[in-house]
Amino acid sequence: MGKGTVEWLLRGLCSRFCTALSALMLLTQRVTSLSLDICEGKVATAGPRSRSSWSGNLGEALTYLSYLLFFPALLGGPLCSFQTFQARVCNGSPAGPGHAARALAWPGLQLLSLEGLKVAVRVLLGASPGLAGCRQLECVLVVWATAGFFKLTYYSHWTLDAALLQAAGFEPVCEEQGPDADIWTLETAHRISVFTRAWNRSTARWLRRLVFQRSARWRRALTFAFSAWWHGLHPGQALGFLCWAVAVEGHQLRSARWRRALTFAFSAWWHGLHPGQALGFLCWAVAVEADHLVHAYARKWASSGPPRLLCRVLGWVHTQLTTAYILLAVQAHCPTTLWQLCTSCGIVFPLAHCLVLLLFAKGKRKWD
Structure with missing residues (x-):
């Protein structure tokens, strides 16, 4: 049963349970991504000699587990490949408090702006008749405004997820092919x-x-x-x-x-x-x-x-x-x-x- 189905049926349960379900779905992404990397030969596995030793098996297992159970990624954010994750851990400098503060400054402003827009849209929707009471072209405006509220919610979550990864020092690598919340591209798309x-x-x-x-x-x-x-x-x-x-x-x-x-x-x-x-x-x-x-x-x-x-x-x-x-x-x-x-x-x-x-x-x- 999928995550959304369980959340729909158990909507009244503890929020921690829903968070665990979401993390489980994100974990499946990382597991399948790592499996594909191994099958395609993109990840170097231990040789026969290394596999025969207990320390070699443990070291390889810990390397994979560190990627699969990377805490910020289980809360959301773009999916990193195992290679880019490993390169960032091995070569990157540790992220200190100063780096985290700088990394969160701009996303924090974006998040505040998005939340402010959500409040404004919510007020407008509260004054509208809704789908049940709208008539003809008025329904088009109601649909567009309501969808705008949902999109702002998605953008807020994606921005927060990316900020968390960036504060941990992973955002530039994990978003090498573009961020999930590319708001400009999404809102200006004509196709x-x-x-x-x-x-x-x-x-x-x-x-x-x-x-x-x-x-x-x-x-x-x-x-x-x-x-x-x-x-x-x-x-x-x-x-x-x-x-x-x-x-x-x-x-x-x-x-x-x-x-x-x-x-x-x-x-x-x-x-x-x-x-x-x-x-x-x-x-x-x-x-x-x-x-x-x-x-x-x-x-x-x-x-x-x-x-x-x-x-x-x-x-x-x-x-x-x-x-x-x-x-x-x-x-x-x-x-x-x-x-x-x-x-x-x-x-x-x-x-x-x-x-x-x-x-x-x-x-x-x-x-x-």
Whole structure:
């Protein structure tokens, strides 16, 4: 049973239990990452002579355990590879109080700003009628504002996790391929596919390596399914990851068919699907797939000048509203809330991607 499923069923239990579940999920990331490194020969294991000695076995085991049980990483933050972790421990200087204070200064300001924005958005949402009382286009604004509150919460957690690693002296190494909370990229993305690659970047890389690159067929579907299960599937997650997988799938219909679908399916399973998640990830997958098809066509006539600017502006607006709908669907644990979301005007945006996918899938070969 996934972490999200257990948390959903045992929501009233002690917070320490939920924290332990979260740490266990992060531990599975590190265990599988280390296993892949060993299988691929990226980690040098002890030779036959060293293995025959008790001290050699113990030394190798302690090296692996120090990576797996590294305390700050079990609380969150980007996933470090074993090689970069070992290099930082062996070559880096210990982080003193002065370094920790400097490392926490800028993230602390970011965190305060994000929390202040959360308070402001919460006040606005308190004055709004909500999904139950909104009408027509007003529902679009409610969906967008509510999703903004959830995104600010994610950004706050990611910023705090990265600050903890940085204070321990690991942040520059662990974020060598970019931070999880790349707020600028996420909020300025004019394509769903760009948003998808930047959202929780280290987990996306882990899923790609664990499932997508190791599957011969149905890569995208398997990846999304595994991700949904890993996150602890509840009904919303199942639907959400399914949408996401469908969206990403259409990018390559020939040799690498179904890679994105498998990836999104694995992700939905990894997250612990519930109905809202199922709907959200399904919409996400469809949106990514349609995004590739639309931009492949748009490049033909909007290569420069005002048409290109118009496409970027419209793409940004559509990306913001679509991701807002997906995020709300993934967070909708209550069937009533999910039904209100499906009957609101916000459903137009994921449906538009479904329509685009149907209309343009057959013409993809001509555009290529």
